[in-house]
Amino acid sequence: MIKRAYVRWIAPMDRTLLHTTLFLVLFSLIVLYSASGEEVSKVLSQVRNLGLAFGVMGLVARTNPQILERLAFPLYGLALLALIAVALTGEVSHGARRWLHLGPLHVQPSELMKLALPMALAAFFEWRSRTLNWRDFLVATLMILVPVGLVLRQPDLGTALLIASSGFYILYFAGLPWKVMGLLSALALAALPLLWPLLHGYQKKRILIFLDPTQDPLGAGYHTLQAMIAIGSGGVLGKGWLQGTQSHLDFLPEHTTDFIFAVFGEEFGLVGELVFLGAMLVLITRGFYIANEGSTPFSRLMAGALSMTLFTYTFVNMGMVSGILPVVGVPLPFLSYGGTSLVTLFSSVGFLMSVHHHRKLVKQ
């Protein structure tokens, strides 16, 4: 009985990924306890989220990527429909339409799109892999732009960029020519001034404040400034667990979600941050390794893109908190409190495990 459960559930899990994940999870609960102001209920609620996330991870890990591939297009269509539904009817909260109400469920379709888009693109490229030409890239670009445009209209610039990047990674790994990428980046740079008037007031403000945080010490610049004080004052070794002062005195906003890294940096110092970054690097490297040994183009592309997405979240969040990127609402993988992002994250890890477990089951 136990042995059967082990074979079904634990055996498909890649050991490196599993152990690193478990390590990060334990770590995150310790940090959350401190960041939440020693609130046990919040930690317990995160434990519940983790339980769910682990369940989803196990389920995805034992599922053959070929089954996931078949789910790709329906999932993409569903997410797209949900995004359109949100644009038409969704609840307005804080001036943005992001949530969809389905009976008792409150769904944020943009979160679903984060996984659905790369899956659909990877499936698309697998289907076209033998006769791939520039027209396929054009179609794929369109598949990216439609959901990104819908999310941009919500408006949710951060999520739109994340979805766009996850799609771009697939294009990149599928072999988007270097020349085209060079041209695109040049075009993007040139288009920046044109995009400026399209941004919302608060988006412009964030960018201006990023360029000069002192111009609005009461408003948006306040977040970054306080985060930098917290991290900087932590020093090499940190102030010690529960000893951080900035977060506990409520100087730090969002100190259990987007800005939790500041609490972490203050209490655990540069050494703690290196340990965390090291663990993340292990995950990403392992992801790349798994991508390389993947049995089908779909699983290879997905593994590569998911590893890069993991990196993107980590880099964007830490860059924002340490003041080298503008403030966008991006959670830090593993550390940030919240159920939805955790499930998305663990599904990604589960996916990598599945690719690894099924690497030899399909012959080329």
Add this chain to the structure above:
Amino acid sequence: MTPPLRDPHQERWNFRFRLGVTWWLVMVLFLALITRLAWLQIVAQRHYHTLAEANRIAIVPLVPQRGLILDRHGVVLAENRYEFDLEIDPHLCPDIPATLDALTQLVTINPSDRKLFQKMRDESHGLAPVAIRTHLTEEEVARFSVNRYRFPGVDIEARLTRTYPLGLHASHLIGYISRINEDDQDRLEDEDLSDQYRGTNHIGKQGIESHYESLLHGTTGSEQVETDAAGHGLRSLAQTAPISGDDLYLTIDAKLQQVAEEAFGLQRGALVALDPETGEILAFVSQPGFDPNLFVDGIDQEHWNDLNTSPDHPLNDRALRGQYPPGSTVKPFMALAALQLKVRSAEDVLYDPGYFSFPGSSHHYRDWREGGHGKVDMALSIIQSCDTYYYSLANQMGIDRMHDFFTLFGFGQKSGIDLDGEAAGLYPSTAWKQKKYHQDWYAGDTVISGIGQGYVLATPLQLAVATATLANQGKRMTPHLVRAIRHAASGRTTRIAPKVSQALTFRPEDLETVRNAMIGVMKPGGTAAQAGAGSPYSIAGKTGTAQVVGVRQGEKYNAGALAEHNRDHALFIAYAPADHPRLALAVLVENGGHGGSAAAPIARQVFDYYLLGKRSPPATP
């Protein structure tokens, strides 16, 4: 041409190459991140450590003083006064229960105060001082101050509170501020104003306080303060001063307002009086009023229930939002329409048998006077308020022409007054009924619209504006309540210029016909002769009585037999002096009965005070 097939091995190699390149990119970006963190935590560590540990910098918002609201002569309607609270700092207070017990000897502390204190203490996590009592009396302040040494961690906090010195007077128009709630917070975030309201606890909710919130609030400043480990301020490093809110000088004459309110006695109703030439509102009454001071720090349940469940609905702004059938007050406008559209001349005489009926129909549209007025021309139809004359006039004109004409005077549309939530009233048309009820318009609907009944609804404000338009030879001014704004930053005062809503042209002789008839209303033989008796200036007026419940065919209206809230509303519109109007007004007394006896005397008191400076003896309750 089909593109060449891809070579899977070449593809695998390409993919592996790209993975490698990306991995190195990841490494480089992680290194950049680490460099940044190392810079923060090693090189700049001392700097940030100083900021954070030894003396933390807190950025404290400096809340601007809210602008004052004054009447046209400078009488203060809303100001900021010091209030004294008793606060306990849990950090410095050794034994809170014992302290509370000892404090009870000096100041009144109710169980509800204790409960609130406990709640606020839990919410603040013991980090900030919490108030145990608000609104200390001067005596309590003195008593505590003498004994202060006995209570470590307990202190008196002075803070500015919004106060409305006139209390019940002019409450609807001034409105009030109250604590910022979640809805306000959401709205502020949407409008990107939450930074401006950091440190501000109150926001305008009603009346002028709400409509002019952005001017009254001012601009929040900020101060960088060094604090010690417990968060206490040590010294100020830099500061941007706040800019106080603008002071608003209203068009209201506070004394006239009070005279008008007192003239109502205990009756419910509304009065709007304005300068016909400028649209400046001099009195804006909705009775009964309420005390806006109750709302500032959160109204308690008992008062709230009283206000909310009272059958008199004191919170309802009748002048702005109350929609009533205007009754016979529409007749001067009907008469002017008849002259303007050449439907009837002033000299045309109609015989009134006491009712109007369509040929071949037995249904009687009754005149208020049994047996009728006999031979009636236009002047007499206004002076005696003959219903039959207007039933037949309406039938001749048709509802759509009436609708177009009344719209010119502002019926059925918002006046554009500087208050939020104005009701639009209703002037029906065939198109409106088709759209709203998918029904055809009936001739009978037109007939009763001719005496301001049926679907027709107007707010007292609309009636006053229409009357002012009549007084101002057809030039409709936009009614407004703010006369001048004193900018706190520059100290300069901006005068608000009168605005024209619509300029209409009428033949002077037509206007004269209507005016003379309205003057006749106030003379012996007119429906408001009593109210007009002995006035040294001439008044042009028109009474109105609006049915609340219909009276069936063959029955008589009997006020005594009806429940109080089903009795007729009394209405009166007027302007004076009739030859050179300085004040136009509309009065409504809910369930007051007849316009001439219930509403017109109130108007007379207002005119007497405004034109003669004479205060009438208070109305007998």
